[in-house]
Amino acid sequence: MHLRHAIPRPDLLPAGIPEGYAIYQLTREEIPSSHVYMEAQIFTPDSKRFILHRSAHPHGSDKDDPEHRYLLCDLEAGGELIPITDEVGANAPSVSPDGEYLYYFVNETELGGGRLTLKRVRMDGTERETLVVLDAPIPGTPYRPSRMYPLSTISSDGRRLATSCWLGDGQREEIVNGMIVFDLQSGEVWAPLVGPTWGNLHAQYCRSQDPAAVHDVLVQEDHDRIYAKDGQQIEQRQDLGIEIHVVRDDGTNLRNTPWGRDGREFCQGHQCWVGRSSERVITSTTLRPEGIHEIVEGNIVPHAGHIGIQSPGGRRNVLSREVPEPQFFHFATDIAGDRFIVDCSPAARDGEGIYVAHLPQDGSPLQDLTLVARPGATWQSITHIHPFLSPDGKTGFFNSDESGVLQAYMVCGW
Numbered sequence: 001m002h003l004r005h006a007i008p009r010p011d012l013l014p015a016g017i018p019e020g021y022a023i024y025q026l027t028r029e030e031i032p033s034s035h036v037y038m039e040a041q042i043f044t045p046d047s048k049r050f051i052l053h054r055s056a057h058p059h060g061s062d063k064d065d066p067e068h069r070y071l072l073c074d075l076e077a078g079g080e081l082i083p084i085t086d087e088v089g090a091n092a093p094s095v096s097p098d099g100e101y102l103y104y105f106v107n108e109t110e111l112g113g114g115r116l117t118l119k120r121v122r123m124d125g126t127e128r129e130t131l132v133v134l135d136a137p138i139p140g141t142p143y144r145p146s147r148m149y150p151l152s153t154i155s156s157d158g159r160r161l162a163t164s165c166w167l168g169d170g171q172r173e174e175i176v177n178g179m180i181v182f183d184l185q186s187g188e189v190w191a192p193l194v195g196p197t198w199g200n201l202h203a204q205y206c207r208s209q210d211p212a213a214v215h216d217v218l219v220q221e222d223h224d225r226i227y228a229k230d231g232q233q234i235e236q237r238q239d240l241g242i243e244i245h246v247v248r249d250d251g252t253n254l255r256n257t258p259w260g261r262d263g264r265e266f267c268q269g270h271q272c273w274v275g276r277s278s279e280r281v282i283t284s285t286t287l288r289p290e291g292i293h294e295i296v297e298g299n300i301v302p303h304a305g306h307i308g309i310q311s312p313g314g315r316r317n318v319l320s321r322e323v324p325e326p327q328f329f330h331f332a333t334d335i336a337g338d339r340f341i342v343d344c345s346p347a348a349r350d351g352e353g354i355y356v357a358h359l360p361q362d363g364s365p366l367q368d369l370t371l372v373a374r375p376g377a378t379w380q381s382i383t384h385i386h387p388f389l390s391p392d393g394k395t396g397f398f399n400s401d402e403s404g405v406l407q408a409y410m411v412c413g414w
Helices: none
Strands: 022-025 033-035 049-054 069-074 080-083 090-095 101-110 113-122 129-134 152-154 160-166 177-183 189-195 216-221 225-227 233-236 243-248 265-273 281-287 292-298 316-318 328-333 339-344 353-358 367-373 395-400 407-412
Touching: 033 395, 049 090, 069 090, 069 101, 090 152, 101 152, 101 160, 189 243, 216 265, 243 265, 243 281, 265 328, 281 328, 292 328, 353 395, 367 395, 367 407
Parallel strands: 033 407
Antiparallel strands: 022 407, 033 049, 049 069, 069 080, 090 101, 101 113, 113 129, 152 160, 160 177, 177 189, 216 243, 225 233, 265 281, 281 292, 292 316, 328 339, 339 353, 353 367, 395 407
C-alpha cells in the first residue's frame, strides 16, 4: 500500500523486520492529532475509510475547542484527510455498520441543563441532519446528561446508538453516572444503566448479527472511582477493582465475565469482543504483586454477584501465557476474530512495541506474535499508543508523540 498523502516512517520499524512492512504518519499538523479510542466503530466495512481527529488526544477532546475536527481518512485515495465535522463540541463518533453514515453528538451540555444533539452525515459529507435534540430530562427520569463520554457504540443492525455520561445536576447528593441509548429510527431515548459505578463505561455493542445478540452491550463497572455531586472524580480506591459485564440495552440480563475481583487479578479497564462473537471477550489484567500485565480471553456467564474470576461457569484462556513477564495494555481484533494487535510498554523485557498475532480458536495462546513497530511514545495518558486494526485485519493504527507532537500512524505489510 502506498499513501501519497502520508509520510513514510521506516525509522519506526523494528530492526530485522521482513521486507514489505511499512509505517506511515497520517497526520502532520503542529496541532496534536489522534486516532479515536481503539474500541470505537469508526471504519467502513470495506476497510478503505475511517475517522480520526485533530486537536485531540487518545482519550477524547475538549468540547469547547474550536480547533477540534473529526477527519475522514481515505486510504483508497492515498490517505487523504477530509474534515467531516465543523461544529464545536462534536463528540463520540460511530460509523454505521453499512459504512454509509457517520453518527456523532454535539455536546452543549452543562450540569442540570444545556443540550445534547445527535446528528448524522453521509461519509461523503453530504446530507447532514439532526436526529435528536435532548434539552430536557431523559424520559421517565429526572436526569439530564452532562460530562459526556468521548465514545459511542452502534448496534450491529444499525438501529440503536449508546453512549454514557454524568446524570447528576450538581445539587442533589445522588451520585449518578449512566448509559443512554438512542433509537435511530424513532428518536426515543432511555437510560438503562444509572448509578455510581457506571462512570467509565466503555460501552461496546456486540458485533454479531444474530437477532439474539444485537441488543447485548459489553460494559465496564468501576467500583473504585468515587465522585462528587458535580460529577468530578475525587478518589480512585484500590480495592477489588473494576469488573466487566454484558447487559441488554434495555438494562436487563446483566451477565458476568471471569476476570478480576479476587484481590490478585485486576482488570486494567480495557476489553473487547472477539470479532463478531457473541460469547468470546478479551481483557487486559494486572497481577499483583507480580506486576505483570496479561491478555486474557473469557466467556460470558450468568450474573452471580460482583465476583469476577469466581463466577460459576467461567472459562479462561490466558492468551499471553507464553510471553515471559508480559507487559501488555491496549489491544483489538479484526472483525473475523482471527487477527490481534497489542501494545507492549517500555517496561517489557524487549522494550516498547506493537505486536500482531493470530488469535487461536482452540484455547491455545497467541500464535505468531510479531513485533511490527517501535512507536517511540512517551506513554503519558494523553499520548497512549492505543493500537487497533482495520476490519479486514490487514492494517494497524496507533498514536505516538515521538516527533514532539501527538500524531496518528498506520502500519501494514503482514
